[in-house]
Amino acid sequence: MFAQSKPPSIAIAKRRLFQLNSILRMSTDVRFHVDNKARVISLNRSAKLNALSTDMCHQIVPRLLEYSKSDSNNLIVLRSDEPRAFCSGGDVVQCAKDNLAGQIARSVEFFTAEYNLNYLLATFNKPIVSLVNGIVMGGGVGLSVHGPFRVVCETTRFAMPETNIGFFPDVGTSFWLSRLDGNLGYYLALTGDELHGFDSLIAGFGTHYVPSHRFDALLQRLANIEQFKEDKSPKEFYSMVDQAIEDFVEPIPQDYKFKFSPEELNTIEAAFDPKANPSVESVISALEADGSDFALKIVETLQSKSPISLKVAYELLQRSAKSKIYEAISNELVLANNMMTGVEPNDFNERILKNLINRKSTNPEDKIIKPAFKTLQDIPDEVVDNLLKGSAASTLAKPSSSLKEGEDGTSESDVLANARINQFFGVNYDQYPYNHGLPTQLEIENYVTGNDNSNRQYSVTRDEVLKYFDIKYKDKLGVSFKVQNVLDRKTKSSDYGEQYLQWI
Numbered sequence: 001m002f003a004q005s006k007p008p009s010i011a012i013a014k015r016r017l018f019q020l021n022s023i024l025r026m027s028t029d030v031r032f033h034v035d036n037k038a039r040v041i042s043l044n045r046s047a048k049l050n051a052l053s054t055d056m057c058h059q060i061v062p063r064l065l066e067y068s069k070s071d072s073n074n075l076i077v078l079r080s081d082e083p084r085a086f087c088s089g090g091d092v093v094q095c096a097k098d099n100l101a102g103q104i105a106r107s108v109e110f111f112t113a114e115y116n117l118n119y120l121l122a123t124f125n126k127p128i129v130s131l132v133n134g135i136v137m138g139g140g141v142g143l144s145v146h147g148p149f150r151v152v153c154e155t156t157r158f159a160m161p162e163t164n165i166g167f168f169p170d171v172g173t174s175f176w177l178s179r180l181d182g183n184l185g186y187y188l189a190l191t192g193d194e195l196h197g198f199d200s201l202i203a204g205f206g207t208h209y210v211p212s213h214r215f216d217a218l219l220q221r222l223a224n225i226e227q228f229k230e231d232k233s234p235k236e237f238y239s240m241v242d243q244a245i246e247d248f249v250e251p252i253p254q255d256y257k258f259k260f261s262p263e264e265l266n267t268i269e270a271a272f273d274p275k276a277n278p279s280v281e282s283v284i285s286a287l288e289a290d291g292s293d294f295a296l297k298i299v300e301t302l303q304s305k306s307p308i309s310l311k312v313a314y315e316l317l318q319r320s321a322k323s324k325i326y327e328a329i330s331n332e333l334v335l336a337n338n339m340m341t342g343v344e345p346n347d348f349n350e351r352i353l354k355n356l357i358n359r360k361s362t363n364p365e366d367k368i369i370k371p372a373f374k375t376l377q378d379i380p381d382e383v384v385d386n387l388l389k390g391s392a393a394s395t396l397a398k399p400s401s402s403l404k405e406g407e408d409g410t411s412e413s414d415v416l417a418n419a420r421i422n423q424f425f426g427v428n429y430d431q432y433p434y435n436h437g438l439p440t441q442l443e444i445e446n447y448v449t450g451n452d453n454s455n456r457q458y459s460v461t462r463d464e465v466l467k468y469f470d471i472k473y474k475d476k477l478g479v480s481f482k483v484q485n486v487l488d489r490k491t492k493s494s495d496y497g498e499q500y501l502q503w504i
Contacts, residue, residue: 030059031081037074038223039067044081049088052139054106057113061120065424068125074227075127075241077219078143083155086132087140090114092165095340096352104340105415111170111336112419114139118172119329122146123427127241129222131215132156132206142171145205146325148238148434151218151245152206154197161192163305165355166347168313170336175328178321179431180204181441181486182265186272189313190280191301198252199259201478202485207437209477210248218248235434242436249477256481262489264294271295274318280310281376306347307376311384319388326428330421334390337419344383345372438482439469441490448491449503459500462487 031042041060043050067073080086095107121128121143128147136144137159144150152158160169160177169177169189177185184203187193200206210218221244260268271277271286284302287295302310316335320328339346351369358366373379446452447468448460460468466483473479487501494500 029053029056032063034073035077035219036223037072037225037227038077038219039063039073039075040077040079040219042079042081043087046082046084048091049085049135050080050082050140051088051091051093052114052143053091053094054110054113057110057117061113061117064117064120064124068425071227073126074225074237075129075222076124077129077131077222078147079131079215079219080133083134085135085140086130086156087137087143088135089138089140090171092138092167092348092352093356096349096357099340099349100353107340108337108415108419111333111340112415114142114171115329115333115336116422118142118146119326119421120424122172122325122329123425125425127238129241129245131210131219133212133215136205137161139171141173141205145176146172146432148432148436149208149241149245150206150437151208151210151215152197152200153210153212153215155212156195156197156200156206158195158200158205159192160189163190163309163313164192164351166306166309166349166351167339168309168316168332168335170332172325172329172332174316174320174332175323175325178317182269183272183274184265184268186274186314186317187268187298189317190272190283190305190310191298192305193301195259198256198478202258202438202482204437204440208245208249209252210245211250214248218245221247238434238436243474246474246476252478252481258485262485263292265489267292267295267298271298274314274321278318280314283314284376306351306371307373308346308371308379308383311376311379312346312387315384315388324428324430326421326423331388333419333421335388338387338390344386346387347371438476438478439473441486444469444483444486445490445503448487448501459494459496459502461499462491462501465501 029043029045031044033040033042041063043056045051045053045056064076067076090110095110098104098106124147127149129149129151130144130147131151131153132140132144133153134155135157137157138161141158141160160173162168162170168174173189177189179185180188181204188195188203195203195205198209201209222241225240225244267287267290271283271290277283277286280302284299287299312335316331319331323331338344339348347369350371354367354369361367373383443452444465447454448465450456450458465487466480469479469483490504491501492504494502
């Protein structure tokens with residue numbers, strides 16, 4: 001006789017049922033298909049504007065790992081099946097609902113899955129091209145910004161609005177934002193301001209601008225780029241991809257003006273300088289001292305945000321500016337888990353409940369936010385430090401009583417064991433290895449000042465600077481506009497002659 005097997009435990013049975021339901025539900029949220037030499041990942045959660053779920057992250061990661069090992073594909077294309085959005089973010093509404101229902105382990109699982117996906121994308125061993133249409137916020141930025149090719153279009157609508165929902169700029173953006181020109185990233189992180197269309201290209205989110213009606217044709221071109229050859233370096237192949245995308249770009253309109261004027265960019269650069277103004281309070285003081293309408297409007301905007309979110313976001317970006325990509329994303333996971341588990345008071349659940357979950361309520365009291373701290377001055381330094389310190393695992397070493405078994409049978413110990421960033425390819429860096437966007441302000445400064453390793457001892461003219469970058473970037477769309485914009489704001493005539501430039 002065969003020994004009678006023991007019936008599965010209730011927890012195991014619950015887990016199997018949950019996994020089955022997840023498979024059925026998630027089968028259409030992400031679509032994967034082969035297009036010649038390209039592997040295409042299409043987001044298809046239209047009802048939620050492609051907001052990322054735990055299931056979606058768990059689908060994408062193993063496919064990417066599979067693609068990374070295959071010799072039959074050259075590159076990955078990330079795109080959306082929803083015209084309104086590339087990806088509206090992570091499903092933070094579901095996280096708040098889980099937290100409020102005592103299912104905190106599920107929120108921790110989501111952020112662990114999402115941030116692991118972000119790190120995998122940031123260190124992937126093949127080109128990733130994101131075709132970014134419509135809304136791209138929060139988690140959508142994390143899906144696209146770490147790849148070397150971000151194709152924006154006329155409908156692109158970028159933002160990192162986390163300080164409005166009691167959270168912080170996550171998904172690896174603390175690394176990216178802290179490296180943007182002229183402290184613009186600090187401004188975007190704290191205010192949640194939006195960038196549309198060409199503005200997202202000039203500001204540094206997009207690397208190329210292609211009208212959305214050309215996306216399908218571009219995909220076909222990318223899918224037919226010849227495979228890696230032994231005599232070609234990865235850098236050469238990335239350049240081939242870059243040039244293929246450039247064949248589909250649209251010129252910047254003659255009457256186009258960047259969202260921010262030179263004076264407004266100067267205000268942002270001065271006020272959000274973390275060296276001169278290391279705290280949010282000092283940023284606000286600098287804006288008030290500036291006194292311009294633009295500066296005072298920023299103050300008004302900041303006063304509408306979560307105080308604790310502003311404090312942790314600004315501190316996180318300053319730390320990420322000095323971190324490598326792995327450490328930056330790992331620190332974000334620590335902070336996210338600390339917020340979910342309530343290590344210190346924060347506004348995540350409260351702001352999402354009042355701003356999003358209760359948005360259709362007819363009862364005014366359902367929308368009144370009760371912040372953990374009413375003002376920036378009310379927040380002790382140790383609260384910010386406690387939220388930012390520790391490791392993802394140690395964060396949950398002494399979980400609250402509300403951290404319990406999830407509906408899928410996942411135990412507290414399962415969550416603890418997985419609350420970390422996997423190493424994947426073991427890659428780490430302090431600057432993105434491939435830059436196929438526009439030249440940075442620092443790169444332009446180094447050329448103008450002769451700190452570009454050229455050993456040049458003479459001043460340069462505006463025409464010489466423009467010619468240099470046009471040649472270096474192979475007449476890339478937006479380069480001349482960006483360089484002109486920087487030179488107008490950051491240079492003046494030199495003592496050697498009116499035509500020569502001096503950096504200011």
